[in-house]
Amino acid sequence: MNAGRRILCFGDSNTWGNTAGTPDRYPADVRWTGVLQRELGPGFLVIEEGYNGRTTVFPDYVENRLSGIDYFRTCLDSQSPLDLVVLMLGTNDLKVRFGVEAQSIAFAHSQYMEAIRSVPMAGQRPGLLVVSPIHLSPAYKDNPLFHGMFGEEGVERSKALAPALKSFAESVGAAFLDAADHARALDADGVHMGAEGHMSLGIALARKIRSLFPEER
Numbered sequence: 001m002n003a004g005r006r007i008l009c010f011g012d013s014n015t016w017g018n019t020a021g022t023p024d025r026y027p028a029d030v031r032w033t034g035v036l037q038r039e040l041g042p043g044f045l046v047i048e049e050g051y052n053g054r055t056t057v058f059p060d061y062v063e064n065r066l067s068g069i070d071y072f073r074t075c076l077d078s079q080s081p082l083d084l085v086v087l088m089l090g091t092n093d094l095k096v097r098f099g100v101e102a103q104s105i106a107f108a109h110s111q112y113m114e115a116i117r118s119v120p121m122a123g124q125r126p127g128l129l130v131v132s133p134i135h136l137s138p139a140y141k142d143n144p145l146f147h148g149m150f151g152e153e154g155v156e157r158s159k160a161l162a163p164a165l166k167s168f169a170e171s172v173g174a175a176f177l178d179a180a181d182h183a184r185a186l187d188a189d190g191v192h193m194g195a196e197g198h199m200s201l202g203i204a205l206a207r208k209i210r211s212l213f214p215e216e217r
Contacts, residue, residue, distance in 0.1 A: 005044040005213060008079050008126070009033050010072060011088040014133060014179075014193055015050030021143075021188030030195050032183075035202025040209065043216050047079050055092045056108040062097060069111050073119050081123025084209065087112055088131035088179065090161045091191070096151040102160035106168040113172050127212065128174040131205070132162040134197070135180050140190025177208050 009015055017031035018024070028034045037046040053065040060067070068089055076082065093105045100108075109130065116128060136158040140146040150157075162178045169176035182204040183197030193201070210216065 004081075005040075005083045005216060006047060006079070006081060007036075007040075007044055007084045007086060007209065008047045008049060008075070008082050009036070009086045009088070010049045010068065010075065011086075011131075012050065012054040012068075012092055012133075013052040013191075014091070015048065015088055016052055017050065017198070018052060018192045020186040020192040020194060026195060026198060030198055032198040032202040032205065035199055036205050036209075039203055039206030044209075047082075049075055049079075053092055054089060055098070056089045056105060057111055058093060058098050058100075058108075060092070060095075065092075069108075069115070072112060073115050076115060076119045077121050080121035082121070082126040083124075084127045084129060084212065085112070085116060086129045086131060086205065086209075088133055090165065091133045091136070091158065094136070094154060094157050094161075095149045097149075101157065102164040105161060106164035109165065109168050110172070113174065128169075128172070129205075129208065129212070130165050130169040130174050130176050132165040132176070132178045132180065133158070134183050134185055134193055135159050137185040137187060137190040139185070139187035142187075143189050146189060146191055175208065175212055177205065 017026040033048040053063045054068045057067050057069045090105045136154045166176050182200040183193045186194045
């Protein structure tokens with residue numbers, strides 16, 4: 001078995017492991033990245049790169065957050081060599097202040113593929129697994145902060161991400177998984193998944209990644 005398979009998991013607060021309705025973080029073994037590591041076993045190293053509020057390409061001057069692409073290029077180099085990038089972004093792009101819809105969010109992912117193809121880094125070019133994030137729950141409207149961020153149609157707009165991201169993934173030869181098939185946002189804030197969702201998503205991603213590296217079975 002090749003013990004050097006390195007998997008970079010790049011995402012937002014649902015990768016960081018934010019517990020719904022609090023500023024706290026799930027323990028490492030509860031977060032989906034930790035579940036993924038446990039399921040894949042010692043033949044893989046899961047590298048966790050979650051950041052609260054991260055967008056795809058939009059700098060957020062309201063929350064003072066960098067866009068993901070601003071760090072991703074450096075991250076590719078610093079974490080190389082890599083065999084696979086698992087990219088789960090898009091929820092924060094739905095905030096009304098950015099004024100973008102699912103197709104534009106999917107198109108923004110092309111900058112990540114371009115970075116994977118062009119950034120100087122050790123080893124071979126990694127593959128890309130695009131993960132469409134979980135849907136917002138209507139309960140986000142009960143939270144004044146999130147209601148203001150995502151507006152009235154957040155749930156519908158979040159549900160539009162999966163088909164747009166799947167189409168993007170197919171167009172660039174990337175793998176795809178819809179997180180909403182395996183996890184949901186808790187009603188505590190309508191945005192973040194619970195421990196059960198982390199478990200289910202981690203197991204589903206392990207199954208998907210094994211299919212991409214059949215020689216590691």
